[in-house]
Amino acid sequence: MKVIKIDKNDWTRGIDKSRETYQLFGPVTDKNQSVFKQLGKEAYPEMGRTDTIMSPKSVLFPQTEKILTASLDESVENHHIMQMPETDTTPRAAIGIRPYDAKAVQLVKLNFDTPEYRDTYWCDAYEATTFVGLAVNKPSATDFSTSMGSGPFAEEGLDILLVDLEDHYLAKVLTPKGEAFLDGAGFNGVADTDASLKTIEGMKQAAEAAITTKVPTDKLKDKTILDLHSAPFWDDLAFSCINCGTCTFVCPTCWCFDIQDETKGKSTSRFRNWDSCMSPLFTKHGSGHNPRGEKTQRVRQRFMHKLKYFLDKYDQGSMCVGCGRCVEKCPVNIDIRSICNTMNSYEPQK
Amino acid sequence: MDNPYMPYPVRIDDIEIATEDKSLKTFKFVFLNKEDEEKFSYQAGQFAELSIPGVGEIPIGIASSPVEKGFVKFTVFKTGVVTSHLHNMKVGDIMGIRGPLGNWYPWDKLEGKNVVIIGGGFAFTTLRSSIIYMLDPANRSKFGTIDVVYGARSPGMLLYRDELFEWEQRDDINMHITVDGTDDPDWKYNVGFVPTIVEQKAPKADPDTYAIVCGPPIMIKFTQPALEKLGYGEEQIIMSLENRMKCGIGMCGRCNIGKELVCKDGPVFTLKEINLTPKEY
Incomplete structure (x- = not known):
């Protein structure tokens, strides 16, 4: 396990560098609402936000998505025959996605990527995406992720887990995709693994303990x-x-x-x-x-x-x-x- | 894996008015690319999405039979935006077909068995496909007796009339055609609702006899007790369901009955399976 230390003074520079390789998505304010969307050239992910009103599902599953096109002009070749529109499957990164939202992507994947059918649009977008998660230090009052197989520091579905330590982030590198993103952003200051993991573990326990709501699901399975x-x-x-x-x-x-x-x-x-x-x-x-x-x-x-x-x-x-x-x-x-x-x-x- | 939303381009090769009130038409399609016909290899009981660019898609049971080559056929009731548009299309028009979709009648399990086919109204399409399949010289010996109870409101509302009367003449299939009512003095078949005719004419249950039921919800509802009276168990009653669909591949989320997706896990279920799900169809 590699942990990278990212000084917050280097953050925007790294984000800008990563734009050379990735289209970036992240939490931003739009019409006074906090949403998760594609970042414009000048925009940076608002990492201090507790959460976005809308989930980041639109990164892979836009609210409206063109899936096929055709010409109805009978004088042109292939009229009334559906064609694939141009789709963008260049690398993208979801910056600051919350651990429960990354887990949600894994659940949704069970629907769109099945043994019988592969949803081309969702799956291509999924494969193009690097999930750069942000651990939740202060869970909200309605957060009950620990009851649902996730948690404020859960790693499932993430390529990187960022942990906010005020003046710097510790980045747990979870997959080769995550490593490639950090390379691309020029974040390469390797932190002491043992000490970092210990720090992160302590924060994780504190964050989990802050979620007091327990929602039992243990008896659902046995009922018809x-x-x-x-x-x-x-x-x-x-x-x-x-x-x-x-x-x-x-x-x-x-x-x-x-x-x-x-x-x-x-x-x-x-x-x-x-x-x-x-x-x-x-x-x-x-x-x-x-x-x-x-x-x-x-x-x-x-x-x-x-x-x-x-x-x-x-x-x-x-x-x-x-x-x-x-x-x-x-x-x-x-x-x-x-x-x-x-x-x-x-x-x-x- | 191919894009499951991409329809195969087809040309309308023939259009036939199927019922006297012209509310049903049978469309015969030919694939523009020969290799697509092979990819569209189907079994009796499956359905497909008829896909009209600029209008939309509709899930329709496949009325042609796997043993009929070179074309596919669908009989469509005019009811909404897409079906109305389709009814106005002409021979030669280009559109699309996506599929085959869903499961099919359990032909492996039905080998060596007696089969009772029960259909009502315009839900006879995949049953026609099944009968043609079973009567094919290569397949007929695989099945025991074949009984068919098929009913419609009136003689003119029966689908595939020429074929029905031809099957009437054969001795390897027992036809029980019925209408709800008729003023035709020459009508020589049954008069009565499907469940009644099932009770009177369908063979009594035995372990080697299976019933395949496809029809409007009301017919299904009243046929079930008739079959139970004849002794059919819930695993011997095989039903084809329908629900509103969009994707046809188990992803868009609207056609479920409990955890089963009618488009992908169905549309064919045994009564036993259906009895384990909420009746949301």
Whole structure:
């Protein structure tokens, strides 16, 4: 394990140098909101931010993405035949991504990179990306990542873990991709490994201890899908929901999408757009029949998918990383932590 | 691995009006590139996305059979934006097909077995594919008796009428064609809803007999008890489901019933499997 020490006075110079090789993405303020997006030439990642309102999922999965194009002009060759648009798969780096968000990328990967099909767009973007994580020294009140297989200093899905020590960063080099990024940025001051790891370990324990919320998930596995699905609490839990979809919008593991064609003149493009299970149209049949036409059914779908279906399908834990964004942003205070508790402690009537 | 969103270019080779009310048409497509036809190697029971650039995509069961070469066929009910557009297209038009998608009827498991096919309305497409497949001289000996219960609202709403009446004449398939009602005095087949005809005409269950059911939710709902009355177990009832779909490859997230994705883990499930999932279809 190699640890690199980065003096904060060298930070912007290194970031600028890395731009020669990488397109950079990071946390910035946009219209008074903290978002994770591609950095302009003059922009630097705001590393002091506790978190971004929007998760960084858009680095790999843009809210709107052109996936195919075609000409509808019958006088040109290959009209009405879909073509791949130009896609940019040059190296990119997500700077300052939080450990739980990096874990989320690994969960989403199970959906887009399967033995049967490989989602070209997501997977190409994933392979092009170096994940430069930033450990969370002071977890927010809604952070429950330690209950969801992640944590403020978790390394899963990261190529580098940066730890902020006020005047410098310690960078744990986790993969060859991470090493290449640090080389490219000219960050090469090797720190004393043992001493650094000891420092980091101490900070890690302190940060983990600061997360006092514990959300048990241990009993979800042994309950059947049908028992949880038919549990009596769903109407109550869904009662206040206004189906606004904010939770799915900010969630780092919500990947559902829609596909739509848009035509201008004689040229058409097929786009993929984020979609939401909170919308009734999401599941409405051509006949008008809707298997999840009621609000309760949609709310149940979201939590069952996160906490039960995903668990049963992949055996890789919950499809939640405990970032707390949905808890913080829900306009009616629906809290996945308490819903998880309710589900986990539910004893079906035999 | 190829881009799973990229359709194969096809040309509309023939369009046939399939029902008297013209709400269904059968489209015959030919692949522009011969090698794509080989890549589109399918089994009876699978579906595909019909892909019209500038309009969108629709998931439709494949009505042609793997034993029919040189083309693929789909029978499409006019109901939304894409299907309405398709109904207005002409022979010679270029569009796309993405697939084959989903699983299929369990042909390995069905070898050596008696098969009862039960279909209603316009959900007869993959069942037609299956019947053609089983009746193919190379395959017929692999199966025991074949019974078909197929019903529609009226005689003119039955799909593939020429083929149905041809199968009626054969002695290696037992046809039980039915309509909900008719004022045609010459109608010589059954009158009654599919579940009733199933109860009256379908063979009683035995361990070597399997039922394949495809139809509107209401028909499925009432056929299930009829089959159970005949003694069919939940592993002997094989059903093809449908749900709203976009990607067709298990990624876009809308067609799930519990943890199963109808587009990828289905559309074909045994009743036993379906009984373990929420009924969100």
